[in-house]
Amino acid sequence: MPTVSAAQGRTTSSGAAQKRRAGRPSAAVLDKAGITAAALELVRRKGYEGLTMAALARLLDVAPSALYNHVASKQDVLLLVEDHLMSLVDVSGFGGGTWEDAVRTWAWSYRDVFAEHTPLIPVIAVLPVTDAPQTLAMYETVSKGFSDAGFPQERIVPAIVALESFIFGSAYDVTAPEDIFDSGSMAASTPHFTAAVRSSAEGQDVPAGQERGRPADTAFRLGLEALIAGFGTTRA
Amino acid sequence: MPTVSAAQGRTTSSGAAQKRRAGRPSAAVLDKAGITAAALELVRRKGYEGLTMAALARLLDVAPSALYNHVASKQDVLLLVEDHLMSLVDVSGFGGGTWEDAVRTWAWSYRDVFAEHTPLIPVIAVLPVTDAPQTLAMYETVSKGFSDAGFPQERIVPAIVALESFIFGSAYDVTAPEDIFDSGSMAASTPHFTAAVRSSAEGQDVPAGQERGRPADTAFRLGLEALIAGFGTTRA
DNA sequence: CAACTAAATGAACGTCATTCATTTAGTGAC
């Protein structure tokens, strides 16, 4: 019998609204905020393979089944984590400066966040925003930014969705092995592709420092700038 | 004891090259082509949740462990399926006509194929092309198309990667629920976003028939045309 | 104190992918 000590970085968000009819024990060991924090900690330490209900329970000093009093399923835990990550996406650019720069800041940070959490991409891409307050907050800010920039109302959502799709796909790229395009023994039968791969690997001249110089970064920059330019003509 | 009868749509690709030193039994019940075909059949009938090693073995009238004589893991089976799907992507446009139209044909069919196989996206995005002949063949055709269209050699791969990223992300969109952007009770606190969502839902005037008229299609078209336009300026 | 309830427990389940020692059955060499 483990003594209840733990108390992981729990945020104790037991704000106000909560009046049930009968007994409301205050010594709850678990809550959603605590589960979210523990899940994030677990992912940081062991990656997503390490994120199991058993490991989560162990970190919280609790039996695995206890989690199900606060969360309906493991999918539910993923949603908590995912929504939290959305608050890490930088939308500050939409407060001032040009629309182009705001989109750049937003898109790069969005990609960077999910490049480190690719297992969440299949989850988020299908997630109704209703269940995700932080996600909704991000959309509001971005929508306002697009609107202020003169985007026609009916194009705002499609444009954001297109950008997001590009961002999610690009997040996977970041995690791809460096030699992903090594054609190996088939090189002889794919001359154009092999030449293109070699040539793209050579042109690795990074502006300054060696930041954003990985192949995935080059492709992301190219696509992002194309999208920004392409959208630029459809607004105003 | 099940009598060995089965013989599912196996392609018996035991071509030529294969000279080992000793006994080479010909009555092999299993081979990679057969496993691939069975896996595809299973996915078609039951989806990816239904694709288990046990189900695969049952369909092939074999014990589950027998599969491991031909395949190293379930991941390996997914790779076989994925590479097969690549042959369904339409690259015929690169044979003639404009570069723009070729890219359109390719991108739409690419997205459509993987919209029905989203569980493969995390697999393919990280898959070295070495192990995937069909994938490599597609890259060769597309690379040549870009090269012929006047693309600078070192930009070909990044451009293809950017397009693919957009395509993969967009494939997820297709499977998203229709009400994914329903802000629900939070609508009041997200006025710009809510208005944009409503407005995009109204502008659902589809050119002819009701083809390609889903929200996911609108976003995909918008992004794809922006990418094509954006890339158009960097070549030539 | 008694009624009520949220929450934690621990023992089950069922499903999976995967491993391994063993058996089966073709094939080429002598």
Added chain:
DNA sequence: GTCACTAAATGAATGACGTTCATTTAGTTG
């Protein structure tokens, strides 16, 4: 024909894992 060799199939076992459920624990209200 038979012997050695080997690819391939078997069936039992293993170890995660997510999830369920009857039961217990402990705090709050009236």
